[in-house]
Amino acid sequence: PRQDPKLQQYTLILNQKLREIESLLQQPLTKEWSHEIKKPNLNCYIRVDSNNHVWLRGDCVLNDEPHSAMKKLQDPKNQMKLDKNIEQMYIKENLDEGVDILYSKTKKSLFFESRDFLTVSSVVKEKDGSCMSVVTSITDDRMPPSKPTVRGEFIVGYTKLTPVMNKGKMQSKMVLLSRCAVNGDVSRLVAEFVAKAMASTFGNVKGLFESA
Numbered sequence: 001p002r003q004d005p006k007l008q009q010y011t012l013i014l015n016q017k018l019r020e021i022e023s024l025l026q027q028p029l030t031k032e033w034s035h036e037i038k039k040p041n042l043n044c045y046i047r048v049d050s051n052n053h054v055w056l057r058g059d060c061v062l063n064d065e066p067h068s069a070m071k072k073l074q075d076p077k078n079q080m081k082l083d084k085n086i087e088q089m090y091i092k093e094n095l096d097e098g099v100d101i102l103y104s105k106t107k108k109s110l111f112f113e114s115r116d117f118l119t120v121s122s123v124v125k126e127k128d129g130s131c132m133s134v135v136t137s138i139t140d141d142r143m144p145p146s147k148p149t150v151r152g153e154f155i156v157g158y159t160k161l162t163p164v165m166n167k168g169k170m171q172s173k174m175v176l177l178s179r180c181a182v183n184g185d186v187s188r189l190v191a192e193f194v195a196k197a198m199a200s201t202f203g204n205v206k207g208l209f210e211s212a
Contacts (some may be wrong), residue, residue, distance in 0.1 A: 004111060007095045010120045011094055014134045021134070021158040021177055033176050035056065036199040044202045046195040053155065054195045058176040058202045059211040065170040066161035070123060070131045072208055073159065076102070080207065083201040087114065090145070098123040101138070105149065115152035118143050132160040150184035176202065 028047055029154040031054075037044035044062035050053065062069045072078050076089040089104040105116040121135035135157035143153035156179050182194055 004095065007099065009157045010095065010099065010138065011122070012137075013136060014120065014122045014182045017136050017156045018134050018158070021113055021156060023202075025175070025177060029057065036196065037203045039203075042206060043202065046199050047190045048188060052188055052191040054178075054182065054184070054198060056176065056178045056180075056195065056198050056202065057200075060202075060206055061164065061175050062161070062172040062206060063169075064172060065132050066129060066131050066163050066172045067090065067125060069172045069174075069209065070133060070159070073205075074121070074123060074133065075094045075119055076104075078105075078208055082204050085109075085197060085201075092118070095120075098125075100206055101140075102135075106152075111193065112150075112182075112184065112186065114149045115184075117154055119150050119154050119157075120159075126164075130160065131161040132158065134158055150182075151183040152183050155181060156180040174205070202206075205208055 023128065032047045032049075033045040034047065036046045042056040044056065047055045048184045064072070077190050078152065080086045080089055085106045087107045089102065091100045092103045093101040099120065099122045102119050102121060103116065104119075106114050108114040108115065118138055118140055119135050120138050121133055123131060125131045135154055137153040137155070156177070158174045158177045164171050164173045178198070180194075181200070184193060202210070
């Protein structure tokens with residue numbers, strides 16, 4: 001069957017993003033990165049670059065095997081539990097198995113107007129039991145930003161879950177990298193505030209699996 005041209009286009013973009021991420025993850029953490037959260041089995045680093053883009057790198061161990069953990073992490077309801085700043089999040093369109101277009105919108109804060117994001121994400125399962133998700137922003141004429149909301153940009157988001165055994169139980173080693181442009185008229189101070197908020201969201205991630 002002939003593949004949907006939109007799906008082909010997004011698959012190419014996501015593959016390119018994946019190559020970028022893999023080379024970024026080879027790079028050591030320089031002094032620009034601040035070690036925001038340091039807990040047993042959970043680390044989170046953030047930085048704001050010269051474009052005021054917010055970067056986040058994290059690693060942790062989740063109390064679930066990779067495929068089941070990824071399913072939980074991808075669920076918009078769970079994303080909203082983790083990040084209390086998200087006002088709305090839903091799958092706009094399913095393009096293929098594991099490939100979705102998502103819409104999300106953050107709450108307006110004292111500092112700035114709400115932001116919305118239109119992204120495409122793909123989940124890939126590997127033969128070794130690991131799985132990964134890659135996400136990036138897209139533009140779609142059918143979904144323009146609604147004023148006064150500012151359209152933010154997820155330049156790239158990446159999550160990889162690798163199986164690890166602990167006391168006879170399968171868990172997931174999680175590695176995360178994201179780069180986000182808040183857009184609009186944003187000072188470095190506000191971008192740093194966003195970075196800290198994103199770090200605290202990542203800090204909550206183990207909680208999704210603790211009751212499991």
